[in-house]
Amino acid sequence: MSTVRRRLGPASLTTATWVIAILFVFPLIWMVITAFKQEADAYTDPPRIAFTPTLDQFASIFERGFLPYLGNSAFVTVLSTLIVLALGVPAAYALSLAPVPKTSNVLGFFLSTKMLPIVAAIIPLYVISQRTQLLDNVWALVILYTAMNLPLAIWMMRSFFLEVPTEMIEAGRVDGASLPTLLYRVILPVVAPGIAATALICVIFSWTEFFYAVNLTAARAGTVPVFLVGFITSEGLYWAQLSAAALLASLPVMIVGWIAQNHLVRGLSMGAVK
Amino acid sequence: MTAVAPTVDSGQKVEAKPEKRKGTGAWARRAPLLPALLFTIVVTQIPFILTVVYSFQSWNLVRPGSQHFVGFGNYVDVFADSQFRGAMLNTVVLTVVCVLVALLLGLGLALLLDRKFLGRGVVRTLLITPFLILPAAGALLWKTTMFDPTYGLLNFVFGGETDWLSEFPLGSVMAQVVWQWTPFMMLLILAGLQSQPKDVLEAAQVDGAGRWRTFASITLPHLSRYLQLSVLLGAIYIVNSFDAIFLMTQGGPGTASTNLPYYIYQRAFQGFDIGQSSAMGVIVVILTLIVATFALRLMFRAFDVSKGVVK
Numbered sequence: 001m002s003t004v005r006r007r008l009g010p011a012s013l014t015t016a017t018w019v020i021a022i023l024f025v026f027p028l029i030w031m032v033i034t035a036f037k038q039e040a041d042a043y044t045d046p047p048r049i050a051f052t053p054t055l056d057q058f059a060s061i062f063e064r065g066f067l068p069y070l071g072n073s074a075f076v077t078v079l080s081t082l083i084v085l086a087l088g089v090p091a092a093y094a095l096s097l098a099p100v101p102k103t104s105n106v107l108g109f110f111l112s113t114k115m116l117p118i119v120a121a122i123i124p125l126y127v128i129s130q131r132t133q134l135l136d137n138v139w140a141l142v143i144l145y146t147a148m149n150l151p152l153a154i155w156m157m158r159s160f161f162l163e164v165p166t167e168m169i170e171a172g173r174v175d176g177a178s179l180p181t182l183l184y185r186v187i188l189p190v191v192a193p194g195i196a197a198t199a200l201i202c203v204i205f206s207w208t209e210f211f212y213a214v215n216l217t218a219a220r221a222g223t224v225p226v227f228l229v230g231f232i233t234s235e236g237l238y239w240a241q242l243s244a245a246a247l248l249a250s251l252p253v254m255i256v257g258w259i260a261q262n263h264l265v266r267g268l269s270m271g272a273v274k
Numbered sequence: 275m276t277a278v279a280p281t282v283d284s285g286q287k288v289e290a291k292p293e294k295r296k297g298t299g300a301w302a303r304r305a306p307l308l309p310a311l312l313f314t315i316v317v318t319q320i321p322f323i324l325t326v327v328y329s330f331q332s333w334n335l336v337r338p339g340s341q342h343f344v345g346f347g348n349y350v351d352v353f354a355d356s357q358f359r360g361a362m363l364n365t366v367v368l369t370v371v372c373v374l375v376a377l378l379l380g381l382g383l384a385l386l387l388d389r390k391f392l393g394r395g396v397v398r399t400l401l402i403t404p405f406l407i408l409p410a411a412g413a414l415l416w417k418t419t420m421f422d423p424t425y426g427l428l429n430f431v432f433g434g435e436t437d438w439l440s441e442f443p444l445g446s447v448m449a450q451v452v453w454q455w456t457p458f459m460m461l462l463i464l465a466g467l468q469s470q471p472k473d474v475l476e477a478a479q480v481d482g483a484g485r486w487r488t489f490a491s492i493t494l495p496h497l498s499r500y501l502q503l504s505v506l507l508g509a510i511y512i513v514n515s516f517d518a519i520f521l522m523t524q525g526g527p528g529t530a531s532t533n534l535p536y537y538i539y540q541r542a543f544q545g546f547d548i549g550q551s552s553a554m555g556v557i558v559v560i561l562t563l564i565v566a567t568f569a570l571r572l573m574f575r576a577f578d579v580s581k582g583v584v585k
Binding site: 024108225261266 | 307310318386414416424465510521563570
């Protein structure tokens with residue numbers, strides 16, 4: 001640390017960091033600017049910096065029927081996350097604090113399902129959905145997103161359970177606390193931030209999921225990413241509207257992620273961080 | 275940090291026993307696990323079994339009644355298909371290059387952020403945002419505002435009239451994927467950097483170790499499990515890349531940027547050839563399993579899973 005500091009000085013290193021960060025997110029900054037432009041200002045050569053901001057594009061997104069897609073995304077994301085937690089938290093408990101036999105095999109199985117390529121499942125999933133009337137149905141996505149996030153959630157939750165100090169559990173036991181009391185009074189408070197982190201990761205991956213959504217839904221059950229695909233036919237023609245749609249579609253997850261940054265880090269590192 | 279897990283684990287053996295005695299036996303211990311296990315088995319394994327079944331059939335969705343058993347016919351066709359090999363090569367290049375570049379950029383950004391400076395929180399917030407936007411939005415955004423030959427910012431900055439998406443299709447897709455995944459790598463590595471015991475770093479300084487020496491012999495070894503985790507998780511998602519290719523290049527021009535997920539999708543949903551695309555799926559699964567076995571071993575070593583767990 002010291003040599004670089006002596007050579008560059010902290011001020012110039014800070015400036016460099018800021019410049020790099022702004023360059024890195026410039027496509028996003030440009031998206032936000034474009035979302036407030038009229039179409040005529042959106043694609044000009046050279047790019048236009050001075051313009052009169054407008055909310056027209058956001059209005060036309062809703063006219064194009066954005067709301068049902070938003071509703072589907074919210075429904076699928078919230079419900080699948082809740083189911084992941086309902087299935088995953090007890091499973092992680094059984095794989096950590098009260099470990100079942102062959103724990104590492106079970107953990108390996110869960111992780112291996114994440115490594116199998118999604119493409120290899122899409123054809124049967126399409127056929128099954130078609131025959132069970134689940135094609136273009138939000139419930140198909142709820143089930144699939146639950147299966148998609150469950151393995152990661154179990155791995156994450158397991159490492160949070162492992163952080164519960166055993167002395168606390170033993171002390172509770174000596175005091176004659178029952179298992180439900182122990183769970184509620186001792187274990188839950190310690191793992192609660194872990195549950196939040198896990199939920200956050202599930203929300204992000206469900207909200208942004210594209211492959212299942214595009215192949216198994218259409219107008220009725222389409223989620224927000226499917227709405228964006230509608231712009232591909234009119235490529236280059238509605239840049240401002242596209243930017244507004246991209247911004248609106250990403251905003252919920254962006255805000256949640258910004259607020260819960262620290263949870264995000266802990267969740268991503270599967271509790272490897274103390 | 276690393277010492278924590280085994281200690282906790284060895285304690286568990288002790289505390290796990292009374293529960294066994296108190297509960298109604300082994301099934302009571304398994305009960306919390308079973309719903310998740312059953313759900314995962316049903317939802318993930320049935321489709322794969324069906325993929326295998328379909329892969330031995332000639333079946334085209336547009337011709338009803340065309341479904342019949344053909345043995346290994348589909349596999350023979352797939353191996354003879356040069357486009358399949360091209361797509362496989364593209365997948366490997368895309369995954370390896372994107373994971374490595376995103377890892378290095380992520381490491382660089384994490385090192386820049388691992389200091390106290392004015393606006394550090396804001397800079398971190400900015401830098402994680404590409405990971406939080408919809409990949410579909412990111413792909414369309416890069417396609418239009420960055421890569422457009424006439425109005426794109428890249429040509430505005432560097433001059434010229436390059437049509438990035440047709441001249442460098444795979445490179446353009448990779449640029450977008452790297453941009454999307456660098457924040458993910460950065461966050462993980464930053465978590466690793468900040469969990470370094472400060473006293474060890476100070477001791478190194480007292481001993482007169484320079485910055486690079488300290489980095490190479492203390493920081494890097496400490497980071498290794500975080501780097502492994504970044505590579506593993508990044509690779510799992512990038513191998514399956516579909517959004518960027520579907521939205522930016524449609525696999526083109528020709529098949530220049532077609533990867534396996536996109537190629538299988540094309541054969542299934544545009545060619546309606548269920549048999550052949552299933553055979554491709556099976557081949558991809560087998561290849562992935564070979565790589566994954568290796569990756570799983572890494573993962574288990576990094577997390578010490580086998581140690582201290584009740585056998």
